[in-house]
Amino acid sequence: MLTTRSRISAVAVAAALGAATIATPALAGVHNDGPAGARPVAVPLIPKDIRPPAGSKLVGAYIVTSGTQTYTCVVPAGATTGAFTGSSTPEAQLIGTGGRIHHFGGPSWQSLRDGSLVTASRAASSTVDGAIPELLLKVETHSGKGVLSRAxxxxxxxxxxGVAPAGSCAAGEKASVPYGSIYVFWDAPAV
Incomplete structure (x- = not known):
């Protein structure tokens, strides 16, 4: 059930996005599954290659209020210096339609309201100039009952x-880079 606070959060996310609502032609078959009378949540247009399955229903939309991607320096065998390459570890606080979410390594997302937790893996990506890629992630595990249970x-x-720093670095050195994003959680139709 959406509370007044979560409706306000949804409006804040929508205002921050300045984006089309879920009922755009690009997202035909995807809609807000909120209670009657609830306002639709605005989500950004989703590139074709990272859209959720047709018929997916919106679980929630969240904006990163503070976040970093942390990279570890990798030094190739025989080299004296390395580079920040490969994957990163996220650490972020999100706010949106279902309250606050903590996003951390795994990658994992946990509701601060009800403790529900999901982990996911990359299913597809879309390059963004000067930023980390946009992604479609498939939820692999669920824990607890709550706002993320249906994702x-x-x-x-x-x-x-959120892009890895350029230049050389020493083995094991870490660099945390600020990033921003919108996370949208989907309930896919049963197959």
């Missing part, structure tokens, strides 16, 4: 920052 897919959209 089957997650989109990371409207990314900014």
């Amino acid at each position: 089957d897919f997650i989109n990371r959209l409207r990314t900014s920052g």
Whole structure:
């Protein structure tokens, strides 16, 4: 059930996005599954290659209020210096339609309201100039009952920052880079 606070959060997410609502032609068959009379949640247009399955229903939309991607320096065998390459570990606080979410390594997302937790893996990506890629992630595990219990897919959209630092580094050195994003959680139809 959406509370007044979560409706306000949804409106804040929609205002921050400045994007089309879920009922756009690009997202035919995807809609807000909120209670009658609830306002639709605005989500960014989703590139074709990272859309959730047709018929997916919106579980929630969240904006990163503070977040970093942390990279570890990798030094090739025989070299004296390395580079920040490969995958990163997220650490972020999100707010949106279902309250607050903590996003961390795994990658994992946990509701601070009800403790529900999901982990996911990358299903597809879309390059963004000067930022980490937009993603479609498939939820692999669920824990607890709550706002994330119905999530089957997650989109990371409207990314900014978070790119690995350039230049050389020492083995094991870490660099945390600020980033921004919108995370959209989806309930996919049963197959």
